[in-house]
Amino acid sequence: MKVRGTNPNFMNGVPELLILQLLQQEEMYGYEIVQAIRERTDAAIAIGEGVVYPVLHGLEQDGALRSRRKTVNGRSRIYYSVTAAGSRRLAHLSQTWKNLTTAIQTVLTGGQRGKAIS
């Protein structure tokens, strides 16, 4: 029941969802992902490198991502892109997220008990 520092307490699975989404739009490398998430969410979400890299490795091992080395400006980067399996995984995750938020919204706004008109 401790209050966290950076991000709020609702972050379970969110890094994976966001990373897959970003990578499906365009090829990216780890460090870039960290900043992209910060920027596009106006710092509402800040996912550190200690989260991003393990997720990338895990997704690659699961066959959801593939990687290739590339040296740009003398900098060695590892670019990741989404595989077909990764695309399916994202679609599934995205749908799950939508259902979840819809269900929660129902409770939050909901006076109505689930009971039908009898």
Place this chain on the structure above:
Amino acid sequence: MKVRGTNPNFMNGVPELLILQLLQQEEMYGYEIVQAIRERTDAAIAIGEGVVYPVLHGLEQDGALRSRRKTVNGRSRIYYSVTAAGSRRLAHLSQTWKNLTTAIQTVLTGGQRGKAIS
């Protein structure tokens, strides 16, 4: 990276949020909360007793809930209600949830990079 059985992977903090919300509408006891969440979300979310009871105890220890015993039909129940502190906590959590989902939605639907017009 393992796929879960019952609920999806986005459940961090959600039980606390839902429980506070339900209890602010009306006094309830643990077992009732378990079923209420199942019913009102059409089983999209199923939070077990092993989750609900520890959360109730934690929230009470934090002063967000108060409880009173009550025997109904020979059944001993522990009814929980939200304190003023709990109400503030719910307001804060609810706002955080809203911000979070908005930020995620931006990334999910978002082609636009956060860069302003220069």
Place this chain on the structure above:
DNA sequence: TTGAAATACATTGAACCGCAAGGTATATTG
């Protein structure tokens, strides 16, 4: 030219939390 900051990768330990499984006890119902 020297040092700080940014870039880019990575690992580690701790903390937390949801979940399944199991445990106790009473009341209801077939």
Place this chain on the structure above:
DNA sequence: CAATATACCTTGCGGTTCAATGTATTTCAA
């Protein structure tokens, strides 16, 4: 009288985020 529903509870496992730390290179300002 046995099975089911009600009502409470705890424990251990596993997974995940997070802060902190580490290495190495490049860029930029003093």
